[in-house]
Amino acid sequence: MTNLLDVEHLKQYFPIRTGFAKTTPLKAVDDISFSIRHGETLGLVGESGCGKTTVGRSVLRLYEPTDGKVYFEGTEITRSNIKSMRRQMQMVFQDPYSSLNPRMTVEDIIGEPLDVHRMYSNSKERREKILNLMELVGLNAEHATRYAHEFSGGQRQRIGIARALAVNPKFIVCDEPVSALDVSIQAQVINMFEELQDKLGVAYLFIAHDLLVVRHISNRIAVMYLGHMVELADSDELMDHPIHPYTESLLSAVPIPDPETARHKQRIVLEGDVPSPLNMPTGCPFRTRCRYATAKCAEEMPDFTDRGNGHFVACHVK
Amino acid sequence: MEQKQYEHLLSVRDLHTHFSTENGTVSAVNGVNFNLDAGKVLGIVGESGSGKSVTAYSVMRILSENGWIDQGEILYKGDNIVKWSEKEMQSFRGRCVSIIFQDPMTSLNPVFTIGNQLKEAITLHTAKRGKEAYDRAVELISLVGINEPEKRMRQYPYQLSGGMRQRIMIAMALACEPDILIADEPTTALDVTIQAQILELMQSLQKKMGMAIIMVTHDLGVIAEICDEIIVMYGGRICERGTADEIFYNPHHEYTKGLLRSIPTMNSKKQKLVPISGTPINMLNMPAGCAFCPRCDAAMKICLEEIPEELFINENHKASCWINVRDGKGFETLPETAEKEETAK
Numbered sequence: 002m003t004n005l006l007d008v009e010h011l012k013q014y015f016p017i018r019t020g021f022a023k024t025t026p027l028k029a030v031d032d033i034s035f036s037i038r039h040g041e042t043l044g045l046v047g048e049s050g051c052g053k054t055t056v057g058r059s060v061l062r063l064y065e066p067t068d069g070k071v072y073f074e075g076t077e078i079t080r081s082n083i084k085s086m087r088r089q090m091q092m093v094f095q096d097p098y099s100s101l102n103p104r105m106t107v108e109d110i111i112g113e114p115l116d117v118h119r120m121y122s123n124s125k126e127r128r129e130k131i132l133n134l135m136e137l138v139g140l141n142a143e144h145a146t147r148y149a150h151e152f153s154g155g156q157r158q159r160i161g162i163a164r165a166l167a168v169n170p171k172f173i174v175c176d177e178p179v180s181a182l183d184v185s186i187q188a189q190v191i192n193m194f195e196e197l198q199d200k201l202g203v204a205y206l207f208i209a210h211d212l213l214v215v216r217h218i219s220n221r222i223a224v225m226y227l228g229h230m231v232e233l234a235d236s237d238e239l240m241d242h243p244i245h246p247y248t249e250s251l252l253s254a255v256p257i258p259d260p261e262t263a264r265h266k267q268r269i270v271l272e273g274d275v276p277s278p279l280n281m282p283t284g285c286p287f288r289t290r291c292r293y294a295t296a297k298c299a300e301e302m303p304d305f306t307d308r309g310n311g312h313f314v315a316c317h318v319k
Numbered sequence: 320m321e322q323k324q325y326e327h328l329l330s331v332r333d334l335h336t337h338f339s340t341e342n343g344t345v346s347a348v349n350g351v352n353f354n355l356d357a358g359k360v361l362g363i364v365g366e367s368g369s370g371k372s373v374t375a376y377s378v379m380r381i382l383s384e385n386g387w388i389d390q391g392e393i394l395y396k397g398d399n400i401v402k403w404s405e406k407e408m409q410s411f412r413g414r415c416v417s418i419i420f421q422d423p424m425t426s427l428n429p430v431f432t433i434g435n436q437l438k439e440a441i442t443l444h445t446a447k448r449g450k451e452a453y454d455r456a457v458e459l460i461s462l463v464g465i466n467e468p469e470k471r472m473r474q475y476p477y478q479l480s481g482g483m484r485q486r487i488m489i490a491m492a493l494a495c496e497p498d499i500l501i502a503d504e505p506t507t508a509l510d511v512t513i514q515a516q517i518l519e520l521m522q523s524l525q526k527k528m529g530m531a532i533i534m535v536t537h538d539l540g541v542i543a544e545i546c547d548e549i550i551v552m553y554g555g556r557i558c559e560r561g562t563a564d565e566i567f568y569n570p571h572h573e574y575t576k577g578l579l580r581s582i583p584t585m586n587s588k589k590q591k592l593v594p595i596s597g598t599p600i601n602m603l604n605m606p607a608g609c610a611f612c613p614r615c616d617a618a619m620k621i622c623l624e625e626i627p628e629e630l631f632i633n634e635n636h637k638a639s640c641w642i643n644v645r646d647g648k649g650f651e652t653l654p655e656t657a658e659k660e661e662t663a664k
Contacts, residue, residue, distance in 0.1 A: 048510035153598045183366040184537055185614075188581035188594035195591075210510065213540075217583035217592065240585075254515035256540025257585055260563040263544040270519050271512045274480045 003075045004036040005172055005204050006060065011069035013052070013059045017279060027278050029055040031228040032069070034305070037172070040198065042205040044219030044236065046212055046251070048275060052228040053208045057174040060206065061090055073172070088118050091165035095177035097157035101149040107160055108145040111135065114167040134163040137200075138193060155186035162193070166201070174206045179214060191218055212255045216240050221311075224248045227278055227286040230305060234312040244314045247287045285317065293318040325397030327354040328531055329378070329416075329499055334391035336370075336377045345602045347373040347386070349555040352629075357498065360525065360532045362546030362563075364539060368599055370555035371535045375501045378533070379418055380408050413444040417492035421504035423484035427476040433460075433487055434472030437494065444495040459490040464520055482513035486520065493524065500525075501533045506541060518545060539582060543567060551575050554600045554610025557629070561636035571638035571648065573618075574611045609641065617642055 011033045014026040030052045037043050045053045059066045071078045094100035111131050121127040138159040179187045209215050216236050223233040232245040243249045250269040271290045282289050288298040297317050305315040336348040348370040365371040392399045420426045437456040460468035463486040506514035549566045551559045559572040570576045580593040597614035612622040622641050629639045630649030643649040
């Protein structure tokens, strides 16, 4: 069976003005390849500015990729067929406050994708579909005529998810869907994502910076650093046996809500900050902060190779 | 200053902080009590609207214009600072208690250099002037682990990364070597690797300078890593307090239990998370009884009607939950200490 989504050598550069009549390409995503299987959740983690959101958007062609190919169920996604493709792929945004139109009722927000893709024959059917979707995400039918500001953060995120589900997509890009929510509400939304996947078989690209949340929801996890993918593996494998030094330090930096483990943990504190993507180090992007860095790391970009059982790593040393 | 006898470095007693809003008066903090001793790290954890930040701001008396301390005492070395004049407070802030805020992007002034802002804090609170103040600022920048301090003195906030700005904020807060440092979500806006750097820095500075820290956060992971004592707040009240081990391994309030069940941990492989049902509290419409009862699965009749009292679970642990009263857990005073007092007499 083919994969749901194949991304090959995706590059996304943005021109940045660095002087009078002079632009420098900002390499937000540089040569990334991965695939997502049917009904799978791929977690994508990394620090801010590493390009994880850009990957999500380029895959949906919200940005026009600079280079590389994206295949959805074996068909290349091009500009000409994007509308039919978007029926299959949707997005849930991070901020439930700014991603919903304040002047539209819940019914219209959820109904908009149905209108765009003409997915109903009469207004009764439209209404029925909307109410079904609202029930699916745990909203009351009486909420249909209300406006977004009348809801709490968790409920707004449910509206955003209902909107994404309206066209029966096979794939949803979730860009930090729980980061803006309170701790006690996060679990409600995470559980809902899982239940919807069980029920509808939808695949997720789950972008987040909270590693514990990502581990909980993902089958596989990919780690990004400065526009490059440095490691990709099954979530337990990645968490228990990280290979890349960056993943190692990222994992050790996660504060663990357990005093006993916290006391015995060795924190690997990275020196310095992430280099500017406008002024990337030569060779391996992580070498400036890596404690194992060698001369070879400065010269050559390491290949992203399979170290067995689908555990991909890009590192010369490890 | 005369030496006064005092029991705790900071002692907050029955603090009530109110805000007037268009929709009526909101009581953001309702009867909070806690003590803080020198060199200790106290964590205040809760979700948005729990009153954790307002508690911290009340201690500094930096509430917004529509807020006021309605009732209660804040004793710093035995003196009630609630009664102090604004002038007295100005010498108190910075020298006795300092604060760092969540967002290092907005808490520095964008039009002044780092050096300018650091020197301002130093000249305002200490006797150092001119070259002396400059040297102190340079010393502070290197203290918080930033290289090339002289160059940084000339730079503007936009030229620094988020982690570095937070370090500058810490340097500014430590300018007068305060007894207490309040950190209001200091790492929430930062990435995990930078968060680890900042936490490490705060811990090492605390060891070096021996100050007490009040850590306000919603991140249970951060709390577990650095706090000696933890206060869990909900709806402006303290639900539970105790040492980190007691709170994480022996929770006795339904909210704390729910919170711990709802977060993914390193060990919970594919266990299902148990969310807390319902939505966060509406402070304008507080229930008569326990603030958490509308979301509590185990709520009883009494929970709706009466506010539970805080009872001892053991010497390191107190909780305010009617369930403990029902189950016969918890004491008004500890039996052992009562006995000790008897024998002492």
